[in-house]
Amino acid sequence: MFALNFNKTTMHIFKEKEALMDHLKSIKTPDSTIGFVPTMGALHQGHLSLMQQSLAENENTVVSVFVNPTQFNNPEDLSKYPRTLEADITKISELNTEIILYAPSVEDVYEGKILSQEFDFDGLENQMEGKFRPGHFNGVGTIVKRLFEIVNPTNAYFGEKDFQQLQIVKKMVKKNNMTVNVQGCAIYRESNGLAMSSRNERLSEQQKMDGALIYKTLNGAKEKFKTNSAKSVTEWVEKVFEKNTSFELEYFQIADETTLLPCLRKNKTKKYRAFIAVIVNNIRLIDTISLN
C-alpha cells in the first residue's frame, strides 16, 4: 500500500489485493457498509457520479482502476485504451480522499493465467454487445466476480450506459447467490448529449461535436416508438446513419429491458430500451435510452 498526501489528508492506494483485503478487514465494523465502483480508469464525470452515490450511501468506498484484458476482443482497442492513473488519482482525491483505490497489475488479478471463466447468463450474453464482441461478457463476468471476492462490497455501482453489462452483473450475482446489492446509475452526458466515455478521449473535437447525433437519434427513436413498431423505428435509425458517412452503425436494437430480447411486437406490460453501437474512426461508442 502507499499513501498520498493531498491537502494534508491521506488517500489509500493499493496495488496488491492482500494488502487491500487486510485494510478492509481492519476498518470494517459489523454495521458498516462498503460501496464499490469498478472502473477501467481514464475517469470522467460519469465515473465520479457513481463514486458520489457510493460515498452518500456507504461508510467506505472502494474504487478499482483496472483495464481488464480478458474483456477486450479487439487487441487494438486494448492497446489504445487510455491509461491515465496519475490523473485518475488526482480526480479521486479531489472528490474525496477517503476513497480507497485499488489499482492492481494484471499479474495481481490474474496470477499468471489471463483467462476468462465461462458463464451462462441465461442468454443475456448473446444479444448486442455479446454478438459483436465475442467473449466480452465472459471477461466482464470473470473480472467482476474476482473483484467482488476481493472487495466483498455491500453495494456495487454500475452505469446504465453499459446497460447490458449491468443486467449481466445482476444475473451473475443472483445465480451465484452473492450478497452484493448491484445498483444501476444514470448516464452522464456531455452538454451536446454525447454519453461520457473514456474512449471519447480518442475522438477529435469535431468527432465529439458530431457525436451529438447518437443521442439525438436515440431521442428521435423514443419519440417515434410511441406510434411506430420497433421494426420501422429501426429502419428509420438505419437511414439516419446511412446518410452520415463519418459514423458506421454497428447495431441498433429495441429490446425488452429484462430479457434483452429484441422487441418483435410491442407489449404494454413490458419495459423497452433502445441500444446503439457506432464506430467513428475505429473507436466504438455505445449508448442507450429507456423508451417507456
Ligand code: AMP
Ligand atoms: P468503464 O471504466 O468504462 O469500465 O466504466 C466503469 C463504470 O462507469 C461502468 O459501470 C460504466 O457503466 C460506468 N460509466 C461509464 N460511463 C458512464 C457515464 N457516462 N455515465 C454513468 N456511468 C458511466
